[in-house]
Structures are given as structure tokens and as C-alpha cells.
Amino acid sequence: MKKPIPFLELTRMHEDLAEELKAKFDQGLKKGVFSGGEEVAQLENRMSNYLNVPNAIGCANGTDALELALRVLGIGAGDEVIVPALTWVSTAEVVKMVGAKVVFCEVDHYGLLDINQVAHLISPHTKAIISVHLYGKMVDMERLMKLAKNQGIEVIEDAAQAFGAFQNGKSAGCWGDIGCFSFYPTKNLGALGEAGLLTTQNDRLAYLLRLMINHGQFQRDNHELIGRNSRIDTLQAAFLNVKLDYFEAWQNRRKALAKLYLEHLQHLKGIQVDSGILTEDHNAHLLAIQTGERDELRTFLDKEGIGTAIHYPLEVPAIPAFGGEREFPMAHKIAQNTLSLPLHPYLKEEEVRRVCVEVSRFFGA
Ligand SMILES: Cc1ncc(COP(=O)(O)O)c(C=O)c1O
Structure with missing residues (x-):
């Protein structure tokens, strides 16, 4: 492994x-x-x-x-x-x-x-x-x-x-x-x-x-x-x-890694990645992709030892404590389709490449 x-x-x-x-x-x-x-x-x-x-x-x-x-x-x-x-x-x-x-x-x-x-x-x-x-x-x-x-x-x-x-x-x-x-x-x-x-x-x-x-x-x-x-x-x-003191250097690193992700994933059929992550009005906090096969992809990556996160699994109005209403189809769709891939300044380039290889493999590319 x-x-x-x-x-x-x-x-x-x-x-x-x-x-x-x-x-x-x-x-x-x-x-x-x-x-x-x-x-x-x-x-x-x-x-x-x-x-x-x-x-x-x-x-x-x-x-x-x-x-x-x-x-x-x-x-x-x-x-x-x-x-x-x-x-x-x-x-x-x-x-x-x-x-x-x-x-x-x-x-x-x-x-x-x-x-x-x-x-x-x-x-x-x-x-x-x-x-x-x-x-x-x-x-x-x-x-x-x-x-x-x-x-x-x-x-x-x-x-x-x-x-x-x-x-x-x-x-x-x-x-x-x-x-x-x-x-x-x-x-x-x-x-x-x-x-x-x-x-x-x-x-x-x-x-x-x-x-x-x-x-x-x-x-x-x-x-x-x-x-x-x-x-x-x-x-x-x-x-x-x-x-x-380190923040600016970390931001540059995040952007460089996000660019690498984009190069590998942007044209992959089956997922959407926001290229806006590279512009100054995005701090590259999360690399959130969207795919209709989110849960399957997550399980696949998990088996390969790759951690992911979901931000967020339910739109807030659909959370029972907030009433449990499903009135926001776009928010609901994103909640169902979004998956955050690893992105932090201490991630190595080869690790990003490996995540991309596995994501591509999942989509048969
Ligand atoms: C969008 C958003 N709002 C508010 C908060 C709340 O911040 P904190 O966890 O420091 O209370 C967070 C962070 O968790 C957040 O991501």
C-alpha cells in the first residue's frame, strides 16, 4: 500500500x-x-x-x-x-x-x-x-x-x-x-x-x-x-x-498546487473544477470539485489512502435543526456533488500528482 x-x-x-x-x-x-x-x-x-x-x-x-x-x-x-x-x-x-x-x-x-x-x-x-x-x-x-x-x-x-x-x-x-x-x-x-x-x-x-x-x-x-x-x-x-510571517509563502504554495490540480483535472470528463481558484479573489482555501459520482469517488480514493472532505453534506435549511426544508435545488445539488481534495502548503507535488492520477483512473481516463 x-x-x-x-x-x-x-x-x-x-x-x-x-x-x-x-x-x-x-x-x-x-x-x-x-x-x-x-x-x-x-x-x-x-x-x-x-x-x-x-x-x-x-x-x-x-x-x-x-x-x-x-x-x-x-x-x-x-x-x-x-x-x-x-x-x-x-x-x-x-x-x-x-x-x-x-x-x-x-x-x-x-x-x-x-x-x-x-x-x-x-x-x-x-x-x-x-x-x-x-x-x-x-x-x-x-x-x-x-x-x-x-x-x-x-x-x-x-x-x-x-x-x-x-x-x-x-x-x-x-x-x-x-x-x-x-x-x-x-x-x-x-x-x-x-x-x-x-x-x-x-x-x-x-x-x-x-x-x-x-x-x-x-x-x-x-x-x-x-x-x-x-x-x-x-x-x-x-x-x-x-x-x-509564513502566510504569504504558504499562499503561493497553495496556488502552485492548485494550478497543478487544474492542469490535470480541468479537462477531465465527469468533474468540474473552478479555475477561479487561481485568481486573487480566491485564497485557495479548499479545492472543491463537483461530480455526480461524488460518493463513489470518495470511497475509491479512500481505498487508495487518499483523504477527502465534504463542505458541506447538507444545505443548512435541510439540516433538521434548521427545519429540514429542501427548497434550494442548487444548494442541494452542490451539497450532493461537492468533494474537497487535499490542498495545503505542506502537500508535495508528487502527492498532488498521485491524487490526480487516481481521480483520472476513477473516471476511466
Ligand atoms: C464559513 C464559516 N463561517 C463561520 C465559521 C466559524 O468559525 P469558528 O470555527 O472560528 O467559530 C467557519 C469556520 O469554521 C466557517 O467556515
Whole structure:
């Protein structure tokens, strides 16, 4: 049996960085600063520079970022929020958590919010649209912002999968009123635990977000509003400061590997691969292919020791906890047909070639 190719190998990546990461941990122990502090300030400054946004605020995770974004925009009971039918559950979950109504929107053939459909879903109760840059591919933000702002609707960007994606030179998460990032370990920039980031051009919203993540206080025991604890962990900020130095090189590597995948798979009958993965508005987070024989292909690759993943097996409205409705044929089709192949910066070219050989063999090519 050939050496297995797991879907993701976080251990390979961290072997290289082990000494730097351990040094950060040791420094943290020596300093004794375990909440807030220089590492958090440094990370926020670096994020603000990299993303070119005046306010970058570390927080506990991407789900909290989304929920707090809704809260500072004053969204709650009686309000409606438009959310794409295909996404990770967090995007819809948070709308329910603040007591507002989720209005699901059909997706386009890439799995992104279908902007043509959004206008039909707007009602007098619509307060916000959450656009999700699924797989790392950005929604057409210029078009979405125009539509939303003409109607006085707020836009929250779920950029959890899109750190490193830019549209016309402007980063994901910096187009809407508030941007929400996740540094979950499997993301292109991943912490060694949970972490997230909020971005906004608007200083008033930034002020409210900073209060919200810290029990409504800037100074201890001076609570300006009711918030909670959603601060970023200091150690995670320190680890992210190490990993941020490598991020650009990792992105280049992801793109090179994605190009190799495209060269081998693009013209194969039976599957679709989005060539847009090579453009700057895609951060090559996931190499998601679509095929009507998804489950059979997955089983075949599994037998060859090749790991794959499904993002996501059900469109959110069809999940029983969300009502179990099957009203979104495109979202449903993608959920049935999508398969993510291994793609990470520590994957070897020969491994990509082997995955491609096996995929081609499955399709009889
Ligand atoms: C599209 C999307 N939204 C939200 C999240 C939530 O981020 P987190 O896991 O950091 O809470 C994730 C990540 O898992 C995601 O992929």
C-alpha cells in the first residue's frame, strides 16, 4: 500500500515551526501575561496593515465574531437576515442566537450567495445580509454592496474561509459593514486552538465591538453596555504572530498546487473544477470539485489512502435543526456533488500528482 495522503496534515506544518512556537510559549510563561497584552496588540496592528482596514479586533472565534457583528448592528427579534443556503452552520446559527429570522437565499453554481435572488428576499424587516466567501472564493462584493446600500441594509462578511483573498485589491472582510474571520486550526491562517477577528471601517462599530468582547468595559468595572467575554486568547495571538510571517509563502504554495490540480483535472470528463481558484479573489482555501459520482469517488480514493472532505453534506435549511426544508435545488445539488481534495502548503507535488492520477483512473481516463 502506498503512503496515505491525508486530507490535511497540521502536524507536518507545525514540525517546521515547532521551535518558534515553543519559544513563544516560553516567553508567555516568563512574562505571565495570559490575557490581552503585547501579542494581541501586535496581531491586531499587523492584521490592520495586511488587510488595510483601520479596525482589526481579535476575538475568541469566527462564530462569536458573526454573532457580535449582529449584536452591535442592533439586530434581534423581529428582524430578518439573508443568509446563503450553503455555508457552515455558524452563519445561520448566529442569526437564531440573536433572536432574528434567518431568510435563506439560493446559491449560484459556485455555492456563493446568488445576488440575483437577494432582491426578491428583501422585506421591510430585512436588516442585514451575510455574504459567505465559501471555499475562499469571494462573492461579487461591489455588486452586493450597491444592492444593499441602495436599500439601507447592513452587510456582514463571513470571511472565515477567505483570509488572504482580495477583490480589486481590497481584502475580503473589508467591503461590508463588518468582516468576520476565523483562525480555526484548519484555516489558511490557523491558530493552535480557537481564535477569530472582526474588521470594520467604521470607528463607532469598532468601539462597540471592543466593548462587546470585553463585558462592555474598557476599564475594569466600568461597564458601558452588556457584553460578554469573547477576547482572543493571548497565546493564540502569539502563535498567529509566528504563523503570519509564513502566510504569504504558504499562499503561493497553495496556488502552485492548485494550478497543478487544474492542469490535470480541468479537462477531465465527469468533474468540474473552478479555475477561479487561481485568481486573487480566491485564497485557495479548499479545492472543491463537483461530480455526480461524488460518493463513489470518495470511497475509491479512500481505498487508495487518499483523504477527502465534504463542505458541506447538507444545505443548512435541510439540516433538521434548521427545519429540514429542501427548497434550494442548487444548494442541494452542490451539497450532493461537492468533494474537497487535499490542498495545503505542506502537500508535495508528487502527492498532488498521485491524487490526480487516481481521480483520472476513477473516471476511466
Ligand atoms: C464559513 C464559516 N463561517 C463561520 C465559521 C466559524 O468559525 P469558528 O470555527 O472560528 O467559530 C467557519 C469556520 O469554521 C466557517 O467556515
